[in-house]
Amino acid sequence: MSPNNNNIIEVKDLDVFYGAIQALRKVSLSIKRGEIVSLIGANGAGKSTLLNSIFKIPTIVGGSIHYNGDDITALKTHQISRLGISLVPEGRHIFPRMTVLENLLLGCTPLGFQHKDEDLKRIFALFAVLKERKDQAAGTLSGGEQQMLAVGRALMSRPKLLLLDEPSLGLAPLIIRDIFKTLVSIAKEDTTIFLVEQNARMALKISTRGYLLVNGKIEIEDSAKNLINNPEVVEGYMGK
Amino acid sequence: MSKKESYKKLFKQTFLFFLVTVFIFVPLVGIKLLGWKYSLRIPNALFLIFGLTVIRFMIGVINLTPRLRGPFRKVFSQVSYLPHVAPTSISQRKKSLLFLVIALSFVLPFVIEQYWLSVMITALIYVMLSLGLNIVIGFAGLLDLGYVAFFAVGAYGVALLHHFFQIDFWLAMPIAAFLAMLVGGLLAFPVLRMHGDYLAIVTLGFGEIIRLLLNNWTEFTRGPNGVILPRPYISFFGIPFDKNSPNSFHNLLGIEYSLSHKSIFLYLCLLLIVIAVTYFCLRLKKMPLGRSWEALREDEIACRSMGINHVTIKLFAFGLGAFFGGIGGGFFAALTEFVSPSSFTFIESALVVSIVVLGGLGSIPGVIIAAVVMTLLPEVLRDIANVRVLMFGVVMVVMMIWRPRGLTRVLRPRFNKTSK
Amino acid sequence: MMWEIIQQTVNGLALGSIYGLIAIGYTMVYGIIGMINFAHGDIYMLGAYVTAISIAVISSIASMPVVLLLSLTVLIVVPITALHGYVLEKIAYKPLRHAQKLSALITAIGMSLFLQNYIQISQGARNQGIPTLISGGFTLWTDKISSLSAVMSYTQVVILVVTLVSMLTLAYVIKSTSLGRQCRSTQQDQMMSAMLGVNTDRVISVVFIIGAGLAGVGSVLVTLNYGSFDFFIGFIAGIKAFTAAVLGGIGSVTGAMLGGLLLGMSESFFSGLVNADYKDVFAFGLLIFFMVFKPTGLLGTPEVTKV
Ligand SMILES: Nc1ncnc2c1ncn2[C@@H]1O[C@H](COP(=O)(O)OP(=O)(O)OP(=O)(O)O)[C@@H](O)[C@H]1O
Ligand SMILES: [Mg+2]
Numbered sequence: 001m002s003p004n005n006n007n008i009i010e011v012k013d014l015d016v017f018y019g020a021i022q023a024l025r026k027v028s029l030s031i032k033r034g035e036i037v038s039l040i041g042a043n044g045a046g047k048s049t050l051l052n053s054i055f056k057i058p059t060i061v062g063g064s065i066h067y068n069g070d071d072i073t074a075l076k077t078h079q080i081s082r083l084g085i086s087l088v089p090e091g092r093h094i095f096p097r098m099t100v101l102e103n104l105l106l107g108c109t110p111l112g113f114q115h116k117d118e119d120l121k122r123i124f125a126l127f128a129v130l131k132e133r134k135d136q137a138a139g140t141l142s143g144g145e146q147q148m149l150a151v152g153r154a155l156m157s158r159p160k161l162l163l164l165d166e167p168s169l170g171l172a173p174l175i176i177r178d179i180f181k182t183l184v185s186i187a188k189e190d191t192t193i194f195l196v197e198q199n200a201r202m203a204l205k206i207s208t209r210g211y212l213l214v215n216g217k218i219e220i221e222d223s224a225k226n227l228i229n230n231p232e233v234v235e236g237y238m239g240k
Numbered sequence: 241m242s243k244k245e246s247y248k249k250l251f252k253q254t255f256l257f258f259l260v261t262v263f264i265f266v267p268l269v270g271i272k273l274l275g276w277k278y279s280l281r282i283p284n285a286l287f288l289i290f291g292l293t294v295i296r297f298m299i300g301v302i303n304l305t306p307r308l309r310g311p312f313r314k315v316f317s318q319v320s321y322l323p324h325v326a327p328t329s330i331s332q333r334k335k336s337l338l339f340l341v342i343a344l345s346f347v348l349p350f351v352i353e354q355y356w357l358s359v360m361i362t363a364l365i366y367v368m369l370s371l372g373l374n375i376v377i378g379f380a381g382l383l384d385l386g387y388v389a390f391f392a393v394g395a396y397g398v399a400l401l402h403h404f405f406q407i408d409f410w411l412a413m414p415i416a417a418f419l420a421m422l423v424g425g426l427l428a429f430p431v432l433r434m435h436g437d438y439l440a441i442v443t444l445g446f447g448e449i450i451r452l453l454l455n456n457w458t459e460f461t462r463g464p465n466g467v468i469l470p471r472p473y474i475s476f477f478g479i480p481f482d483k484n485s486p487n488s489f490h491n492l493l494g495i496e497y498s499l500s501h502k503s504i505f506l507y508l509c510l511l512l513i514v515i516a517v518t519y520f521c522l523r524l525k526k527m528p529l530g531r532s533w534e535a536l537r538e539d540e541i542a543c544r545s546m547g548i549n550h551v552t553i554k555l556f557a558f559g560l561g562a563f564f565g566g567i568g569g570g571f572f573a574a575l576t577e578f579v580s581p582s583s584f585t586f587i588e589s590a591l592v593v594s595i596v597v598l599g600g601l602g603s604i605p606g607v608i609i610a611a612v613v614m615t616l617l618p619e620v621l622r623d624i625a626n627v628r629v630l631m632f633g634v635v636m637v638v639m640m641i642w643r644p645r646g647l648t649r650v651l652r653p654r655f656n657k658t659s660k
Numbered sequence: 661m662m663w664e665i666i667q668q669t670v671n672g673l674a675l676g677s678i679y680g681l682i683a684i685g686y687t688m689v690y691g692i693i694g695m696i697n698f699a700h701g702d703i704y705m706l707g708a709y710v711t712a713i714s715i716a717v718i719s720s721i722a723s724m725p726v727v728l729l730l731s732l733t734v735l736i737v738v739p740i741t742a743l744h745g746y747v748l749e750k751i752a753y754k755p756l757r758h759a760q761k762l763s764a765l766i767t768a769i770g771m772s773l774f775l776q777n778y779i780q781i782s783q784g785a786r787n788q789g790i791p792t793l794i795s796g797g798f799t800l801w802t803d804k805i806s807s808l809s810a811v812m813s814y815t816q817v818v819i820l821v822v823t824l825v826s827m828l829t830l831a832y833v834i835k836s837t838s839l840g841r842q843c844r845s846t847q848q849d850q851m852m853s854a855m856l857g858v859n860t861d862r863v864i865s866v867v868f869i870i871g872a873g874l875a876g877v878g879s880v881l882v883t884l885n886y887g888s889f890d891f892f893i894g895f896i897a898g899i900k901a902f903t904a905a906v907l908g909g910i911g912s913v914t915g916a917m918l919g920g921l922l923l924g925m926s927e928s929f930f931s932g933l934v935n936a937d938y939k940d941v942f943a944f945g946l947l948i949f950f951m952v953f954k955p956t957g958l959l960g961t962p963e964v965t966k967v
Contacts, residue, residue, distance in 0.1 A: 055855050081857035093852035095845050105838070106845050110857035113838070157857070263743050267736075268706065269782045271713050276791050278716045284782075383762055385769070430952040436761045437696040441902060442951045445944040448899065452944075456937045586895060590773055597766055630777035636770025640763040641755045 005069055008033045008161050008192045009054070009085075014063035016046075016053050016216075023049045023058070025216045031161075036183070036193040038203040038224065040237050041213035047196045048090045050213065051163045055080050055087055067161075081110040086159035090166055090196075092150040096139025100130055103138045103149055107156025115158070123152040126182055144175045151179065155186065162186065165196045180206055200237040204228050212237075243304070250300040257296045261289045345511055349504040357503045361575050363615040364510045365568045370595045370611040371517050371604070372564030377593065378602035379530060380557035381537025383440040385589050386427070386447025390562040392454060392584035393420040394569020399467040399579045400460075409474050409574055417566035423450075424562025428555045447589055454581040466580025472502045474574045481505070510571050517564060521604050529556060587629060594632045597639055663803045666810035668932040669925065670800070674816040674885065676924020677823035681878035682901035683908070683916035684830065685745070685871025691847045691911035692867050693757070698768035699748055701898015702775035703872045707741040707879025708889040709783055712790045726793050730818075730880070738876040745872020746865055753868075754861070772894075779891040789888035794818065819881045826877050827917055830870070834913060843867060847911070896940065900927075903947040909957030919957065 007030040016024040023046045031037045041047050053060055056077045064073045067083055081087075086107075095103055104123060108116050124131035127148040133141060138149060147167060154162060164183070168176040176199070184206050187193050197203035204210050204224040212220040212233060220230065227233050270285030271278050302308045349357055369391060376384045397416025401407040407415070427446050431439050454461045461467070472481040481502040482488040490497045524530045532553045535546065544550050573579050595614050599607030618628045682704050689697045714736040718729055752771045756764040797813035834840035845853040846863045854860050882897075883889060904923045908915025923943065931939040950957060 057851060057855075077851075077854040078857050078859045081855060087855050089852065089855065093849055093855075095848045095852070097848055098841070098844055102841055102844075106841055106853070106856050106858070109838070109842070153856070260743065260747060263740060264747065267710050267713055267740055268779065271717065273709065273712055273716065273783055273788050276716060276789070277720070278713060377762075381762060383765055430948065434951070434955075437765055438951055438955060440765055441696065441899075441906075442948050445899065445947045445951075449941050449944050449948075452938070452941045456941070587773070590769055593766065593769065594773075601762075627777065627781060629773050630781065633770045633772070633774030633777060637752055637767050637774065640759070640767040640770070 006032050007066070008068060009194070010066040011050075011054070012064045012066070014050070014053060014065070015061045016049055016058050017061050018058065023216050024053065026063070027213075027216070027218055028063075029211055029218060029221070031192055031194055033160075033192055034187070034190065035209060036187050036195065036207045038200070038207040038210040038227075039194065039196045039213060040198075040200040040203065040210060040227075040233070042236070045213045046216040047213055048165050049216075051087060051165050051194070051196060052089070054085065054163065081157060081159075084110075084158070084160035085163065086154035086157055086161070087163040088150045088154045088165060088167055090169070092146050094138045094141075094146050094149050094153070096137065098138055099135050100138050100141070100149055101134040103153055104130070104134075104156055107153035110157045116156075119156050119158065123155060126155075127152055144171050147171060147175075147179065151182070159191060161192045161194065163194045163196075166198060167195075168197065168199050168202070176202065200233065201228065246304055250297070250304065254293060254297045254300060258289065258293045261292050265289050342515065346508070349500075349507045354500050354503060357500060357507060358575060359616065359619050361503065361507050361510060361571070363612045364507070364514055365572050365575070366592070366595065366615050367514050367608050367611040368510070368517065368568035368571070369565055369592045370599065370607045371514075371521055372561045372568065373592050374596050374599070374602065374604065374607045375521065375524070375533075375564070376557050376561040377596050378600075378607070379525070379537065380533040380554065382431075382554065382557060383436070383593075384443045384558070384561065385440045385586070385593065386443035386445070386450070387561070387565055387592055388584045388586065388589040389427075389447040389450040390420040390424055390565030391569040391572065391588065392450055392581075393423050393562075394566030395573040395579045395583070396454060396461065396467070396569070397566065398570040398573040399469055402469055402473070403462075403467050408478065409570070410477060413567065413570035413574075416570050417563050420566025420569065421559045421563040424558040424560075424565075425555055427562075428558035431558075432551055432554055444586065444589075447584075447586065451581050451584050454584065461581075464581060466578055466582075469573065469577040469579075471577050473577045474502055474506055476505055506571070506574060513567065517567075518604060518608065525602075525604075529553065533557060591629075591632060594636045598635055663801050663806075663808050663810040664932060666801050668928045670810065670812045670816060671932075672925030672928035673921060674819045674924070675928055676904075676921035677819055678878045678882055678885075678920070679897075679901050679904040679923050680917040680920025681823055681826065681874045681881070682897060683904035683920050684874050684913060685868075686902050687905040687908070687910055687913060687916040688843075688867045688871050690905070692843070692864055693753065695753065695761070695764050696768065696902065697748075697753075697868075697871070698765070698898070699752070699771040699775055700871065700875060701894035701896075701901065702772050702779075703741050703744050703748070703894070704875040704879050704882075704897055704901075705889070705891060705894030706744060706775060706779060707737050707876040708883045708893065709779060709788065709891075710737045710740050710876075711880045711883040712788055712889075715790050715793075730793070730884070734822075734877065734880050737880050738873045741876030741879065742869045742873035745868040745875075748872070749865055749868040754864075772898075776891050776894065783891065785891065787888050787890050790883055792887060793884060815885050819885060822877060822881060826874060830874070830913065833870075839863075839866065899947070900943055903943055903950075906947060906950050906955070906957050909959035912957070912959045915957055915959035918959065922958075 010030040012028050014024050014027040015022065027050060039047050039050065049058060052058055054065060056075065060073060064071060066072065067085065072080065072083065095106070104120060105116065108119070129145055130149060130152055133145065138146065141149060151164070151167060167179050171179070180202060183193060183195070195203050195207065204227050207224040210222060210224050210227045211218055212227070220227070220233070222230065265285040265288045269288060270280065270282045272281050348360065352360070369387070372390070373384065373387045376382050376387070394416045397419045398409060398412045401412040401415060427443065431442050434442060455464055457463070475481065476489050479492060480488045483497050489501055532548045535542070535548055536550060536553060572583070591614070595610045596607055598614070599610035682700070685700045686697060689695065689700070711733055714733045715729065718724070718732055748771060752767045753764065756767055794814045797811045797816070800810045800812055802809040834843060842853065842858045842863050843866065845856070846858060846860050850860050900923065901920070904919035905916045906919065907922055908917070908919025923946070926946070927939050927943055930942045
């Protein structure tokens with residue numbers, strides 16, 4: 001097993017269990033630097049589980065995870081973000097009783113505070129509304145604003161690899177478009193993106209490649225173009 | 241990590257550990273307060289510091305040596321659950337063993353001396369208390385830290401009924417036990433909606449309030465001086481154990497007077513009651529009430545949504561537990577012939593809790609054995625008597641980390657699988 | 661009558677500050693790991709012993725002004741109680757982080773018994789004490805008719821000042837430092853905090869250290885005020901401080917302080933105006949009342965339980 005050095009992350013034969021239930025079965029995938037890769041699948045397929053296991057939230061029973069060629073399978077949750085990986089988890093998980101600014105500052109934890117002003121400026125430029133609300137308790141933000149905050153917070157640590165779990169969930173189409181635009185521009189600034197989406201068409205449009213996860217197993221791996229035209233994917237995951 | 245590196249790390253960790261022990265033991269063990277002065281006890285501190293550091297180092301070495309690690313881990317690994325199906329009936333060997341134990345415990349009072357007899361009575365009282373608390377903690381999963389309150393109500397009930405109305409033990413004891421049950425029900429009401437640590441704190445506060453009332457309400461309870469009962473207080477169902485009265489026990493039987501008659505009688509009565517209570521608890525576990533408790537303990541929310549009336553079953557748990565505590569208290573008063581608030585401190589509650597924990601939270605034989613061992617051990621090993629409470633503390637911590645379900649296995653009756 | 665009201669207010673404030681200082685430890689630990697640290701009161705008890713020991717040792721080495729003596733004592737006591745808090749967490753709480761609540765609670769009680777008996781063995785069972793270090797006080801009010809006066813002792817002044825300084829420092833740390841933000845975020849969402857790179861194990865240790873350190877400050881102040889103590893004081897003080905934490909709303913640091921003051925004041929008025937013998941009954945009654953009727957306390961956020 002020699003990790004490919006072009007791959008920013010490489011997951012190999014990952015097995016994850018919740019109690020007796022196996023959520024991931026021998027999942028393998030790899031992402032090259034600078035790519036945007038989408039992961040699509042039905043509810044309960046194990047998409048969130050896969051993203052979370054990169055952060056060691058569920059216990060990993062078998063398999064390995066390499067980041068930039070280094071084995072990170074044994075690291076603890078809090079050590080992962082120090083490597084330059086950020087996660088926007090499903091359900092946002094902002095800290096409701098802290099202000100917007102404090103939420104953002106927590107995003108600095110892995111990096112330290114040397115660049116905090118610069119980074120804040122960058123985030124406020126991306127999401128102007130956060131600047132207006134910076135002293136408001138995050139729990140009082142609207143759903144879309146909370147999503148922006150979650151993305152902004154993840155960007156504060158200048159991630160090399162950004163994992164997003166359904167960033168469009170519950171948002172108005174206009175805002176979804178904004179967020180996706182933002183993602184594309186982030187990707188241009190040397191950030192690799194791994195995106196989980198229910199909204200498969202939209203996700204694949206901005207992606208280079210995609211994976212289809214079914215019942216905890218990778219069924220299809222292909223370029224985004226092919227996936228958009230794959231009848232199985234179209235029928236099962238794109239509606240219409 | 242290479243071997244050298246990991247040893248380096250171990251040395252570093254051991255050194256830090258050493259520093260921590262120095263700062264912990266030098267001020268509090270190495271120096272002893274004497275009035276406003278102090279004296280040095282540095283050797284004691286050094287003993288602890290180096291002893292613990294060496295142990296820490298050895299554990300590190302074992303962990304780094306694959307050959308030793310395996311068996312070591314096996315012994316010290318946590319056992320979080322024990323998949324175990326209870327046998328449908330007790331084996332013949334166990335039955336005869338049980339019979340032997342019961343027979344022996346009936347013979348016991350006639351062969352041991354007075355002092356050990358009272359120790360055995362104390363042990364039985366603790367068995368009684370532990371069985372009662374086992375219902376609340378072990379069966380229903382409600383951590384009651386004020387259990388001593390019911391013990392106190394039982395003891396004071398008996399003592400005060402005699403003090404004010406000269407009521408005999410055999411009438412006073414049931415009354416006191418029912419009183420304790422009533423108090424238990426009373427306590428159950430405010431805590432119906434609680435669980436976990438809130439419940440623990442409220443019951444603890446309740447136990448303290450009872451003790452403080454006993455201490456301060458001098459007109460009724462005689463305060464810190466306590467209530468003195470006549471000696472001998474207990475009678476053979478009305479026939480006194482008096483030395484001088486003409487129609488007392490020994491005169492009627494025409495035997496030599498002995499102080500131990502009273503104790504033997506007390507012991508045997510208590511033994512019978514304990515056996516009855518044990519049988520009752522064993523049955524209880526298999527009855528619908530016992531099963532509802534189990535459901536309550538494992539998952540209150542699910543239990544409630546399944547339509548089990550959690551109010552009634554909590555009331556039953558507290559009430560029954562308190563009732564047995566009250567009986568224990570009554571016998572305690574009869575044994576010591578004197579009650580005072582200082583016998584009913586939190587330590588007493590904690591002691592019974594630790595017995596139930598050691599016995600295995602819900603396992604009746606385990607609880608009985610633990611109660612007897614925990615009362616006898618400090619008597620047998622006089623040297624450790626003054627570290628008794630320390631030992632209980634350690635036992636509670638170690639047990640919860642190492643064997644959270646107790647030393648003995650919990651035998652849970654299960655429904656027999658019917659083959660289809 | 662007026663002098664009595666003023667006197668009880670002063671006594672209540674001083675007493676309440678100390679309850680508040682100890683209550684912080686309960687409330688922060690509860691906020692972050694959802695467990696009552698039963699042994700917290702015993703850390704405070706242990707602090708009282710360290711206080712007396714360091715005063716005895718320091719004054720046997722050199723005589724110095726009281727201010728210096730007390731500052732040195734605080735500098736010795738606080739790190740030692742804090743270290744005990746740290747070790748306590750490592751031994752009794754960390755292994756049980758994911759265990760049943762009942763197990764963790766029993767461990768905590770075991771730890772509390774252990775500490776009491778450990779001190780009883782190493783320091784002896786009898787009452788201990790320190791000489792009066794600060795005497796005298798301000799007269800705040802003198803009644804014209806009875807010429808009774810309300811006095812605020814210098815010790816009480818020290819208590820109030822030290823408590824205020826400690827509280828302001830703590831408030832600053834929690835509100836405005838990165839460590840404080842990490843504490844709060846861990847309290848609100850431990851998993852997310854860890855994913856953002858917060859070492860939550862370390863944060864939990866820090867919380868135990870802060871709580872135990874403040875309890876150490878409390879022990880110095882109490883010992884200064886009352887002069888005598890034994891190995892059992894942690895029990896009652898612990899329940900009282902926990903009551904304060906509940907009054908203010910468990911999990912809230914400001915609440916703990918306010919709850920402490922409230923409890924101190926009501927206890928001192930109760931014992932001054934109603935009955936001193938029943939002041940503990942009153943405090944425990946208050947605890948049960950709040951637990952039953954207003955478990956969220958005065959400032960706490962309602963706990964969401966799924967039923
Ligand atoms: N903490 C948990 N405990 C037990 N089972 C879990 C847990 N989290 C997820 N599961 C189970 O694992 C499976 C995969 O869940 P996961 O959240 O990864 O799905 P998903 O693909 O993200 O679904 P969705 O599109 O609905 O978000 C599901 O069957 C779920 O029920
Ligand atoms: Mg999901």
